[in-house]
Amino acid sequence: MSTKDKPYGVLAEFDNPADLMDAASAVNKAGYKQFDTHSPFPIHGMDDAMGLKPSKLGWIVLVHGLIGLMGGVALQVWSMDIAYPVHISGKPYLNFPAFVPVTFALVILLSAFGTFFGLFKMNKLPRLHNPLFNSDRIAKATDDSFFISIQATDPIFAEKKTIEFLKEIGATHTEIIPES
Amino acid sequence: MDHHHTTLSDRLTFPEENRIATGFFAAGIIGIILSLIGLVVNTEQFFFSYLTSFAFIASLVLGALFFVMVQHVTRSSWSVVIRRIPETISFQLIWLGLLFIPILFGMEFLYEWTRPERIATDELTQHKLPYLNTPFFIIRNVIYFAVWGYLGYRLYKNSIAMDLQTEVAVLDKKQRILSAPGLLVFAFTVSFASFDWLMSMDSHWFSTMFGVYYFAMSFQTILAVVILLVLYLFRKGLLTNTIKKAHMHDLGAFLFGFTVFYAYIAFSQFLLIYYANIPEETLWYYYRFDGSWIFLAYLFLIGRFAIPFFLLLNRKAKTNYKLMMGVSIWIIMLQFAEMFWIVMPILHKGAISVHWLDISLLLAFFGISAGLFFRQFGKHSMIPKNDPLLSESLNKH
Numbered sequence: 001m002s003t004k005d006k007p008y009g010v011l012a013e014f015d016n017p018a019d020l021m022d023a024a025s026a027v028n029k030a031g032y033k034q035f036d037t038h039s040p041f042p043i044h045g046m047d048d049a050m051g052l053k054p055s056k057l058g059w060i061v062l063v064h065g066l067i068g069l070m071g072g073v074a075l076q077v078w079s080m081d082i083a084y085p086v087h088i089s090g091k092p093y094l095n096f097p098a099f100v101p102v103t104f105a106l107v108i109l110l111s112a113f114g115t116f117f118g119l120f121k122m123n124k125l126p127r128l129h130n131p132l133f134n135s136d137r138i139a140k141a142t143d144d145s146f147f148i149s150i151q152a153t154d155p156i157f158a159e160k161k162t163i164e165f166l167k168e169i170g171a172t173h174t175e176i177i178p179e180s
Numbered sequence: 181m182d183h184h185h186t187t188l189s190d191r192l193t194f195p196e197e198n199r200i201a202t203g204f205f206a207a208g209i210i211g212i213i214l215s216l217i218g219l220v221v222n223t224e225q226f227f228f229s230y231l232t233s234f235a236f237i238a239s240l241v242l243g244a245l246f247f248v249m250v251q252h253v254t255r256s257s258w259s260v261v262i263r264r265i266p267e268t269i270s271f272q273l274i275w276l277g278l279l280f281i282p283i284l285f286g287m288e289f290l291y292e293w294t295r296p297e298r299i300a301t302d303e304l305t306q307h308k309l310p311y312l313n314t315p316f317f318i319i320r321n322v323i324y325f326a327v328w329g330y331l332g333y334r335l336y337k338n339s340i341a342m343d344l345q346t347e348v349a350v351l352d353k354k355q356r357i358l359s360a361p362g363l364l365v366f367a368f369t370v371s372f373a374s375f376d377w378l379m380s381m382d383s384h385w386f387s388t389m390f391g392v393y394y395f396a397m398s399f400q401t402i403l404a405v406v407i408l409l410v411l412y413l414f415r416k417g418l419l420t421n422t423i424k425k426a427h428m429h430d431l432g433a434f435l436f437g438f439t440v441f442y443a444y445i446a447f448s449q450f451l452l453i454y455y456a457n458i459p460e461e462t463l464w465y466y467y468r469f470d471g472s473w474i475f476l477a478y479l480f481l482i483g484r485f486a487i488p489f490f491l492l493l494n495r496k497a498k499t500n501y502k503l504m505m506g507v508s509i510w511i512i513m514l515q516f517a518e519m520f521w522i523v524m525p526i527l528h529k530g531a532i533s534v535h536w537l538d539i540s541l542l543l544a545f546f547g548i549s550a551g552l553f554f555r556q557f558g559k560h561s562m563i564p565k566n567d568p569l570l571s572e573s574l575n576k577h
Binding site for chain 2: 045089
C-alpha cells in the first residue's frame with residue numbers, strides 16, 4: 001500500500017449502530033459533505049443524522065411522467081385525428097376517454113425509465129470497482145461491523161486531522177484507503 | 181437515546197368535559213325532526229334523500245371495517261396507534277341495520293322492480309325477478325347487516341378486552357383469525373349490498389364493477405375521515421406525542437394511493453360501457469350526464485382525482501396538516517355528492533335539484549353517527565394500549 005499518492009479517503013470503524021449514528025451526526029456537524037456510512041442493515045434515522053437532503057429522484061420521475069403524458073396524448077391525437085382518421089363505432093376522432101389507457105401506460109413506462117436510469121446515474125453506475133474494497137475490513141460491513149468513510153475530495157478533508165477527529169468521536173479503528 | 185420513545189406519555193382517554201358528542205346528537209335530532217316533516221310533505225323525495233345519506237354513512241363504516249381487518253391480516257405495526265379510531269367507527273355497524281329499516285317502507289318509490297305495473301310490461305325485469313324480489317331483498321340485507329355487525333362488534337370488543345389484560349397473544353391471534361375470512365365475506369357482502377341498494381334502482385342496468393366502485397369510494401373516504409379525526413384530536417392537544425408525523429405521512433400516502441385507485445375503478449367502469457356502447461348499459465350514464473348532472477361528473481374527475489392527486493403528490497404535503505385537513509373535508513363532501521349523483525338522477529331527470537330534505541337527512545345521519553362515534557370513543561382508551569405491536573408503532577420514523 002503506497003501512501004504517496006493522494007488517498008481515496010479514510011475509513012473508520014465503530015462498535016455498534018448507536019455509536020455509528022452519533023458519529024455520523026458529529027461528522028455532519030463538523031462540516032463534512034462527502035462521507036458515507038456502511039452497516040449490515042438499514043438504521044432508522046440515519047438519513048437525518050447524516051444530514052442528507054431528500055432525494056431528487058422524485059422530480060426526475062415527475063418530469064419523465066409528464067413527458068409520457070404529453071407524448072401519449074400527442075401520439076394519439078396525431079395518429080387518430082390527423083394522420084389516419086378512421087370511424088370507429090360512430091365515435092369522434094378526438095376520442096379522449098379512449099386515449100386514457102395508452103396515455104396512462106406511457107406515463108407508467110416513462111416514469112419507470114426515469115426511476116431506473118435516474119437511480120443508475122445518481123449512484124454513479126456503472127462502476128466496476130469501488131476503492132473502499134481496497135480495505136480488508138470493509139467486508140465486515142456486511143456482517144457485524146459499522147463504518148464511516150470520508151472521501152479525500154471533501155473540501156475540509158485533511159488526512160491527519162480527519163483521522164484524529166474520527167478517533168475522537170469514538171472510532172475503534174481507522175485506516176487510509178488508497179485510490180487504487 | 182432520544183430517538184427511541186417506547187413509552188406512552190399522553191393521556192389515553194378522551195376528556196369527559198368534551199361535549200362534542202352532545203352537539204352532534206343535538207344536530208342529528210334537529211335533522212330527524214325536519215326530515216319527519218319532510219316525510220309527510222314529500223314522501224318520494226324523502227326516500228331518495230334517505231337512501232343517499234344512508235349509502236354515504238354506510239360507505240364510511242364499511243370502509244372503516246375493511247381498514248381494521250386489513251391491518252390485522254397484515255399484522256401492521258404502523259397503524260396500531262390510530263387503529264382505535266376506525267375500530268370505533270366500524271363498531272357502529274351494529275346500528276346500521278336499524279337505519280336501513282325505513283328504506284324497506286319506501287321500496288315502491290326507490291326500486292322500479294317492486295312495482296307490479298312495471299313488471300307486467302317489462303320482460304327484462306321479469307327475467308330478473310328470481311333475484312330482484314322483496315322477500316329475497318330483505319333476506320339478503322339481514323345477512324349483510326348480521327355479518328357486518330358481528331365483525332364490527334367482535335373486532336372492537338376483542339381490542340377493548342386487550343386493554344384490560346396483559347396476556348394478549350391469544351386475543352391478537354383471534355383478531356387475525358376473524359379478519360382473514362372476514363375480508364372474504366366483506367368483499368361479497370359489500371358487492372351485493374351495493375348492487376341491491378344502488379344498482380338495482382335501474383333494474384335494467386348492470387355493471388360487474390359496481391361493487392368495487394362502491395368500495396373504492398368508501399375506502400378513499402374513510403382514510404380522509406381518519407385523518408380528519410386525528411387532526412381534531414391534535415387540535416384538542418390529545419395524543420400529540422403518540423401519533424407522529426410518520427403515521428400521518430403514511431395515512432396521507434394511503435389517501436393518495438386510494439385516490440388513484442378510486443379514479444382507476446370509476447373510470448374503468450365508465451370506459452368499458454362507453455366503448456361497448458350497448459343501450460341498456462349506457463342508459464345509466466345517459467341520465468347521469470344529462471343536463472346539469474354532467475357538471476357533477478366533471479367535478480368528480482377533476483376534484484376527486486386530479487386536484488387531490490397533484491396536491492398530495494409531494495412528500496411534504498402529506499404532513500402539511502392544514503392541507504391534509506382541507507383535502508380530507510373536500511373528499512368527504514365529494515363522497516356525499518357522488519352518492520347524490522348515483523341516486524338522484526332517477527328522481528330528478530335532466531337537472532341537478534337539491535331539496536332541503538337532502539340537507540336535513542344528511543344532518544340527521546351525520547349528527548347521530550358522529551355522536552355515537554364520539555360517545556363510544558370516550559368510553560375507552562384512545563389507542564389499543566396493550567397491543568403487542570404498540571411499541572413498534574410508537575417507534576415509527
